[in-house]
Amino acid sequence: MLVGRAEFLGVLARLTTESRLAFDVETTGLRPYQDSQLFSLVVATQSDVFYFNFLPYEDLDLEYVLPREWLSEFQVVFGNRDAVYFAHNAKFDLAMLSREGIEVLGTVHCTEAMARLLGNVELTYTLDACVTRLALATNTVISKDHTVEWYINKYDLWAWEQEPGKAARKKNKFFAKVPVDIMAPYARRDGEITMRLGEWQEDEFLLQASTVPPNLPSILALADNERRLTKTLFKMERVGVAIDKAYCEEAIKYEEARAEKATSDFKSLTGQDLVDSGKALKGVFAQYGFEVPNTEKGNPSVTDEFLARTPSPVSQIVQTYRDATKRVNTYFRSFVWLVGADGAVHCNFRQGGTATGRVSCTNPNIQSAPKEDEGPFKVRRAFIPRPNFFFFAPDYSAMEYRVMLDYAGEDALIERIKAGMDVHQATAELIGTSRKQAKSVNFACLYGAGIEKLADMLGTSLKDARRIRGEYFSKLPRVQNFIKQVVRTAELRGYVYNRMGRRCAFPDPRFSYKAPNYLIQGGCADVVKLAMNRIDDFLINRKSRMLLQIHDEILFEVHESERHICPELIAIMEQAYTPKSLPMQVVGKESGVSWGDVADA
């Protein structure tokens, strides 16, 4: 059941001979860059599962409490460059191992990320859900063990965690308090099913590859890229981005004061407490003679759009309150809360986070950090380069529009853009509208908007929207054709492939209108992922490093002595895309002060 001290080295020697291993760590918490610590490790082979315990349980024979110093011995197990290592949400395990000085040198196969690549239509990609689907698909009996969750609930081995200044609490589960005779079989099962899941996924990729039409890129290259990306993202997360804590504290004070002033202004004006909900605000606006519209589900809806056009004395107050509380709760206070002992935040870039192939970001979600915000405390100024480094932030110009035109092969427009013209300006001149209107129609195409939404975006009547869209499609017939063909293929076949070979499934024909967007958004995501892997290679033995990815932008910390690599980074990003005729254009910005200060170099 548990690996004892006597057999420890023998088991490790056995593990080093394996070409495929699954692993999983059990930890005191879920914050690898703050206080969480590994207390056990499961390693599974095709035939065996080994549980290594480092926690001194009261009634456990010391033979089965391995000394923590022995953790370093695991480097030989994870040091095989030819082996494949399966783990579910692997970046978490990599981070916990890294804390102990263990580096996985072989191929990391994150079964969560790879599950997303194999199929994008599931609601959840937890280990539990993935294994349940495996059982169904292969008609075998295999499932996750839920005993530990059950035990934690039964014996209340958890506590609420209240983040200062916030309304909501979070549950902290104490896995280290679960008895070892409950923990070990549970963890062993996780190791076993991760192994089965990983091997099954490898088979599934081969199967999918055999069904790909010969003129399209194989899914296998994309799968390799995703596997590689797990390590690229992990290294990026581990570096983290430094936070100016004192600045955040100042910002919190400032925004709290703004929110408080809004609250008291509201009270003195209306005589009521400010409760920011549609239900509560409906009555207040009624007092001033304004009717609040309803949402689709029939509930009162007080949006910023409503507040901006409603000349009541409380409109501005609610806007200020919302802006201030959002900035302080979602951003500044989160940054301070999540900052590690190294003074940096280490985001979690979820590799299997989206249906299209993009990565998403949590804890904190820097991909939603305000960009054009006003006032004395800009959010992105909280992110600062470390001493002797400066920020370099290259981004792809109008990436999705360019890819859409390249996909469609809209040559007349492509020639103008190649000559240096702005994408939306070129569109505007072609269809005879303002740049702003052209941009809206481009947007609408990209997202599959209907005519009503387009009219909304353009601020015109349905009739005018129809006319403008008609003009757009008559001047850009290949874009229209591209959209039609992709939707049609998705409807008839149930799936489409993007240019990198990613398969996007649309089992419900009602949603086939999304297919062109998936190809473009997901295709762009795959380009950026490829670029990131190439950059990760390029940066080996250099001091500069990647810090963040914001879909079409990458934030680097470049060492002062390596300023010359900036053009090379841009070149790698541009060349990650193989155009039919319109190449990508990457523009670099930089700052030695903060992310909020990056500007054209």
Next chain:
DNA sequence: GAACAACGCACC
């Protein structure tokens, strides 16, 4: 009291 739904809003 806890879980969940709904809403609003930050980004690409």
Next chain:
DNA sequence: AAACGGTGCGTTGTTC
């Protein structure tokens, strides 16, 4: 059958 794609996160209100 329905027509704005993809996220994460905060609060409020409802439900069990």
